């Protein structure tokens with residue numbers, strides 16, 4: 001799939017801008033603060049993944065304005081054309097249109113545009129909290145099966161409602177609270193068992209890709225293992241929730257479920273988070289992105305658009321060259337403050353110049 005054009009109005013630092021892209025590799029160049037990441041963030045938003053930087057939507061609306069608009073044209077691999085239009089309101093709900101039809105959730109855009117994002121922050125996938133690894137897995141799940149976006153959304157909604165009920169209990173299980181919790185437990189158990197099962201199945205498909213990608217990026221064949229570390233045992237989630245109920249009521253939060261799960265990675269038998277060198281952690285982070293991208297290509301026979309935000313400057317020349325060679329074919333948009341990275345031949349160079357912030361600044 002190809003992003004053909006992106007038009008922005010009051011998005012981040014852009015009062016108004018339009019960009020067109022070739023199907024090959026585009027290098028977006030400009031010094032720091034010129035809006036390179038902002039542009040990739042807009043493309044990511046069109047793919048339904050929210051902010052690349054994981055910030056609330058209101059940060060995307062240009063300061064001093066009430067709403068941002070992102071409009072993009074996408075050519076799918078099967079010849080279909082998509083027009084994505086999103087109005088991001090500073091307060092209230094976003095309006096999302098796909099081919100001029102209203103869609104209720106941003107994530108549904110994954111069916112029109114799928115992206116694989118590489119960012120220097122990806123190191124957090126290895127070093128950071130479990131939430132980063134869950135997000136990686138869940139994004140890959142939706143990218144592989146856009147129709148499954150509702151599994152995760154349903155779970156989040158049920159969890160919020162169960163937690164509200166737990167807080168209302170104020171530490172005491174009254175008969176009323178017990179009945180309410182029975183309802184939410186049944187819903188959470190169904191959604192939670194399903195999500196854990198989907199994540200595990202996906203992860204087992206990703207492991208061989210992970211090892212292959214790691215070998216390419218690191219330049220050495222190494223044993224990579226990934227384990228799904230669940231917050232509850234082999235029993236159905238319903239049983240674990242029942243066992244945790246008094247604890248949950250006391251603490252006012254749900255202590256077991258997919259929202260407390262993690263993935264642990266080992267490089268040559270040692271935990272990557274605590275034992276790997278910075279270089280090994282960077283290689284693993286790149287491999288995680290490449291593996292998920294490979295899985296999407298295999299399962300859906302589509303080519304995600306690769307978005308590479310200032311990735312090469314963080315890598316030593318060996319890893320940078322290996323990554324350039326390992327990038328799969330299809331459209332790629334990369335940003336750099338230091339010119340086209342070695343090993344990459346750009347079909348198109350977009351130079352961002354002019355003032356970094358709003359031009360009408362006095």
Ligand SMILES: Nc1ncnc2c1ncn2[C@@H]1O[C@H](COP(=O)(O)OP(=O)(O)O)[C@@H](O)[C@H]1O
Nearest residue numbers: 012013032033034035036037038059061062063
């Ligand atoms: N909501 C916003 N309104 C106005 N300016 C913004 C907003 N969000 C970010 N910016 C500005 O965008 C610039 C950063 O752009 P960015 O794309 O991160 O730069 P880079 O080219 O270094 O990747 C900063 O100057 C920042 O102040």
Ligand SMILES: [Mg+2]
Nearest residue numbers: 036037038310
């Ligand atoms: Mg940047």
